[in-house]
Amino acid sequence: MSEKFILFNDERVDPSLIMTLTDLAQLLREVETVKVNFQKFAYFDLAENTINVAFKWKHREREEEMKLLKSDTILHAIGFDHTDLDVVEEVLDEQFRVKSFFQQLFMMIDEFRLMHLISKERPFTKKFFDVRIRAKLKENESQIKFYQTKAMPTDELFLQIEHTLLTDNILSFHTMFFTELEYNIQLALQSFYDLKNTEDSANLAIRLMLLIEPNLTKDMLNEYYHIPKLAYMNAKAAKKANLDKAKQDVSEMDESESVQTKQRDIETKSGAYLETEVTEGSNSNNIKENDREGDASDDITEMVMGKGKTKPPQTDAEGNDISDVVGEENINTKIIWKETVQDDKSLTIYNAYKEDVLKEIKTLVNVINKSVDHEVNAKRQGLSKGKLSRNLTQWFLDDRKRVFYKEDQKSYKLDATFMLLIDASYSMEDKLEETKKGIVLFHETLQQLSIRHEIMAFSEDGFEADKNIQPNILEQIITYQNSLQHQYSPNVVSYKTGEDNRDGLAIRIAGNMLKARQEKQKFLIVFSDGEPSDLIMNQMVL
Known part of the structure; x- marks a missing residue:
C-alpha cells in the first residue's frame, strides 16, 4: 500500500x-x-x-x-x-x-x-x-x-x-x-x-x-x-527480483549453449546416439506373451519394458513433481496453473473495497504485530556503537574505528508468512463481493507489515471432468515474490469463480508450498463456504 x-x-x-x-x-x-x-x-x-x-x-x-x-x-x-x-x-x-x-x-x-x-x-x-x-x-x-x-x-x-x-x-x-x-x-x-x-x-x-x-x-x-x-522496502525487493531474473536468464543462456554444443558433438559421430528396434504387434520379440499389443501413442522406451501409457507427473507452479503430495485419491486430477489478469475496472474496484475495510486494517495490523514472532537479527560486528569487541585489531586497520558489536535482537520484521486459499467454486458466487473484501483486508494488512504471502484460488472444471481426468485449476492471484508490490494488488478482485472444488487437494498443495518457505511461522487461511463438490463426490451422492 x-x-x-x-x-x-x-x-x-x-x-x-x-x-x-x-x-x-x-x-x-x-x-x-x-x-x-x-x-x-x-x-x-x-x-x-x-x-x-x-x-x-x-x-x-x-x-x-x-x-x-x-x-x-x-x-x-x-x-x-x-x-x-x-x-x-x-x-x-x-x-x-x-x-x-x-x-x-x-x-x-x-x-x-x-x-x-x-x-x-x-x-x-x-x-x-x-x-x-x-x-x-x-x-x-x-x-x-x-x-x-x-x-x-x-x-x-x-x-x-x-x-x-x-x-x-x-x-x-x-x-x-x-x-x-x-x-x-x-x-x-x-x-x-x-x-x-x-x-x-x-x-x-x-x-x-x-x-x-x-x-x-x-x-x-x-x-x-x-x-x-x-x-523503499518494495524498491529493494523489486531490485532483488530483477537481479535474480537476470541471473536466471544468464543461467538459461549458458544451459542452452551447452545443449547446442552437445547436439553438435552427437551429429559428428558415425552412428546414432541411441538406437532401439521394436517390431509392432504380437510378433515382437521384445514383448512378452501375455502383454497387450502396442499402439502409436505408446512411448518406445515403455514398450521395451513391457509397459503401456503412463500418466504424466503432477507438478507445482515451478514444474516440480508433487505427485506424492496430491495422494492416490487424486491420481486422475490434472493440475492447471494460471495467473490472474487484471481488467480496466480492477484498480477502481480494489480501491473501493480498500476504503470499506480501512478501519479493520488498522485493527488487524495491531493484532498481528503483537501476536506474531519478530525476526531476530544475528550478532552484528563492526559497529560505531554498542558493546566493545574483544578483537581490537579493527582500531588499527579501519579508519572509521568500528570496534563495537550488538547481540542478537528483535527486528521490526515479522518472522512469518501467510497463504490465503480461496474457494472459487460456483457456490461462492453469491458471496464473492464479501469474500474479496476479506481478501483485500488481509492483503493490505500483510503489506503494511511487510509480510510476504500468497493468495491462490482453486476450482475444478466440472464440465470437462470425467472418470479418467479431472482438471483442477489453481489460480495464483498474488505470488510470494510479488506480494509486496502494489501494482499486483488489484489481482485480488480480478479472479472469477469456476464450477466445482476439491478442497483437500488444494490444501495439500498449499501446505506443501508453505513448507518450502523459510519463515518461522506459517499460516494457512482458507476462504470457503464449506461445501466441497467434485466429480467423485457428486457420483457418490447420485
Missing part, C-alpha cells in the same frame, strides 16, 4: 503542471512510464514508478512554485539511484531512544549530500536547488522562533542543525545546551563536506546522535524529513 497524503479539500492540481513535471521526470529517469503525484512528503516509489512531490510547495507565486516542485522531481529522480537502500534499512534498524530524531537527521544530511552531488553532475539543477534552500531557510527561521517560545528543545536543536546546513556556515551553529556540546557538534559537522555516499551520511548521523542523545528527554514532535519505509 502506498503512503498516501489525505486531501481534506476539493482542490484540483493543474493538469499542465503535472504534465510539465512528468516530462521532466521521464527525461531524468529515462523511462517513459514514470508518473508524478502529489503527497505530503516527496520521494520516489520504484514499485509504483511514481515520483511524489510535496504538496507544501503549492500556493506560491507561479515561478517559485514551479522551481520548488521541479527541485523535488530532480532530487528524487536522480538521487534515488545514489541512495543505498541497504544502508537505509540499517538506519531503520538502529535502536536509538529518540528514533524519530535520528531517522530525520539521517534523511536531512543525505538530502543535502544528494543536492551537492546532483548540482556537480548537472549544473543546470543548481538554480532550482537555490530556490529550494531559500524557501527552506525562511520556513526554518520561522519555526525556530516558534519553538524558542514553546520550550521544545528537541525540535529546536534539530532545526538549528538544519539552519547550519542551509546557511552553509558551521560556525553559526548554536544551541541552548552547554558550550562543550555545541563545539563537539560543530566539529562533527565538519565531515559533512566529505560525504561520498549514503553510508557516510548514516555514519555522520550516528556520530551526532552519540553526542546529542544523552541530552534529550523527549523525541521529535513533528516530522520535517520522511523515510518512505514501505516504498
Whole structure:
C-alpha cells in the first residue's frame, strides 16, 4: 500500500503542471512510464514508478512554485539511484531512544549530500536547488522562533542543525545546551563536506546522535524529513527480483549453449546416439506373451519394458513433481496453473473495497504485530556503537574505528508468512463481493507489515471432468515474490469463480508450498463456504 497524503479539500492540481513535471521526470529517469503525484512528503516509489512531490510547495507565486516542485522531481529522480537502500534499512534498524530524531537527521544530511552531488553532475539543477534552500531557510527561521517560545528543545536543536546546513556556515551553529556540546557538534559537522555516499551520511548521523542523545528527554514532535519505509522496502525487493531474473536468464543462456554444443558433438559421430528396434504387434520379440499389443501413442522406451501409457507427473507452479503430495485419491486430477489478469475496472474496484475495510486494517495490523514472532537479527560486528569487541585489531586497520558489536535482537520484521486459499467454486458466487473484501483486508494488512504471502484460488472444471481426468485449476492471484508490490494488488478482485472444488487437494498443495518457505511461522487461511463438490463426490451422492 502506498503512503498516501489525505486531501481534506476539493482542490484540483493543474493538469499542465503535472504534465510539465512528468516530462521532466521521464527525461531524468529515462523511462517513459514514470508518473508524478502529489503527497505530503516527496520521494520516489520504484514499485509504483511514481515520483511524489510535496504538496507544501503549492500556493506560491507561479515561478517559485514551479522551481520548488521541479527541485523535488530532480532530487528524487536522480538521487534515488545514489541512495543505498541497504544502508537505509540499517538506519531503520538502529535502536536509538529518540528514533524519530535520528531517522530525520539521517534523511536531512543525505538530502543535502544528494543536492551537492546532483548540482556537480548537472549544473543546470543548481538554480532550482537555490530556490529550494531559500524557501527552506525562511520556513526554518520561522519555526525556530516558534519553538524558542514553546520550550521544545528537541525540535529546536534539530532545526538549528538544519539552519547550519542551509546557511552553509558551521560556525553559526548554536544551541541552548552547554558550550562543550555545541563545539563537539560543530566539529562533527565538519565531515559533512566529505560525504561520498549514503553510508557516510548514516555514519555522520550516528556520530551526532552519540553526542546529542544523552541530552534529550523527549523525541521529535513533528516530522520535517520522511523515510518512505514501505516504498523503499518494495524498491529493494523489486531490485532483488530483477537481479535474480537476470541471473536466471544468464543461467538459461549458458544451459542452452551447452545443449547446442552437445547436439553438435552427437551429429559428428558415425552412428546414432541411441538406437532401439521394436517390431509392432504380437510378433515382437521384445514383448512378452501375455502383454497387450502396442499402439502409436505408446512411448518406445515403455514398450521395451513391457509397459503401456503412463500418466504424466503432477507438478507445482515451478514444474516440480508433487505427485506424492496430491495422494492416490487424486491420481486422475490434472493440475492447471494460471495467473490472474487484471481488467480496466480492477484498480477502481480494489480501491473501493480498500476504503470499506480501512478501519479493520488498522485493527488487524495491531493484532498481528503483537501476536506474531519478530525476526531476530544475528550478532552484528563492526559497529560505531554498542558493546566493545574483544578483537581490537579493527582500531588499527579501519579508519572509521568500528570496534563495537550488538547481540542478537528483535527486528521490526515479522518472522512469518501467510497463504490465503480461496474457494472459487460456483457456490461462492453469491458471496464473492464479501469474500474479496476479506481478501483485500488481509492483503493490505500483510503489506503494511511487510509480510510476504500468497493468495491462490482453486476450482475444478466440472464440465470437462470425467472418470479418467479431472482438471483442477489453481489460480495464483498474488505470488510470494510479488506480494509486496502494489501494482499486483488489484489481482485480488480480478479472479472469477469456476464450477466445482476439491478442497483437500488444494490444501495439500498449499501446505506443501508453505513448507518450502523459510519463515518461522506459517499460516494457512482458507476462504470457503464449506461445501466441497467434485466429480467423485457428486457420483457418490447420485
